[in-house]
Amino acid sequence: MYATSNLRLSTLFPSYCSFLPFFLRENTHTHTHTHTHTHREREREREFLEMESSFQDGKEEVIQAWYMDDSEEDQRLPHHREPKEYVPLEKLKELGVISWRLNGGDHETDEDLKKIREARGYTYTDICEVCPEKLSNYEAKIKSFFEEHLHTDEEIRYCLEGSGYFDVRDSDERWIRVAVKKGGMIVLPAGIYHRFTLDSSNYIKALRLFVGEPVWTPYNRPHDELPARKEYIEAFVKKEEVGSNAVKAH
Template identity: 60%
Template sequence: MCEIESWYMDDSSEDKRLPHKLTPNEPVTLEELQKLGVFHWKLNADIYENDPGLQRIREERGYTYMDIITIHPDKLPNYEEKLKMFYEEHLHLDDEIRYILEGRAYFDVRDKNDRWIRIAMTKGDLITLPAGIYHRFTPDETNYTKAMRLFVGEPVWKAYNRPADDFEVRQKYVHSLKCS
């Protein structure tokens, strides 16, 4: 696994597509992300259709379903509405798995102390966010991301906006943080 760039975010209400780094910057390591259940691989997105590395990850982790989404004003119907939905803080009952094929984007996740961590995603980054973690997504200022979405079994698109602390998956996730 290669290192991915991530950092604690500032509280600015400026354009959400900007980096939002603190001054001075407070980087977050891959090891710290892993303690939150966030995992990352760097793959060759130019060969995603026949990449043995991607195939191995899919087989090992049981990712049987995939599709591709292009997030751009000209490609995604109701672009602004979808971006607002993606950026609303939420969780899922299943892991969220995304592989950036083109473009750039950010995933924001909450740490144990409820602080936002911004994860910069670029071409070739594959990330898994555990079920029950509060997170959100936005493209960067280029407004372009092409991503593969992967699922174990049938795709589940349902997001549960915060507060969703009563969900069993959230309680299990919070418990796992206390054990790590």
């Protein structure tokens, strides 16, 4: 059980990684000495597993995903294929993209958000409003947001107001558009190529979160030599390719 969920849990909860040795080892010589600690860590694991399934009710109402068409029309349009081809949120998780639905209320007093921050080690937050009236150098920044790029750390956004599109690539290089509305929280893993744009509402207010001091540096594609990109490929792209090949073989 623990071995098969190792990658999934460490992706969902980075701080959980430090506890994995307690769950993975079997050592009869240390059972007495570690019994109390092991019990405590198993309780911690149970809490993390519960959190993984928490904040899911009604998530599709604030987060949806679909494969994009190849049109070069206005980037703010939905760009559905014909017929529409939606992507299950479980598919996004296989690509390392995780999400939750929160209440979209006061983020400073939100207990659910607090639990996520503590579990994932998010110590820094700020608020970013993206719209022509609030964002300086609006046109230049919108253009830069929509350039395909990656970061060497996670990109975490909690939508407080408005809406927007996060585009990510699957293992076959196809664009998936992820629409996020008020109450939706999304985490893009380090090393994933992605881009962002507003939708036709032209407004989003989002809480940005970070582990430690924020580093917002974008690395426009191609930057395949970066360690973060190589680690992402190993953790998600190759895994996805193996799974797809296994399905085709059957």
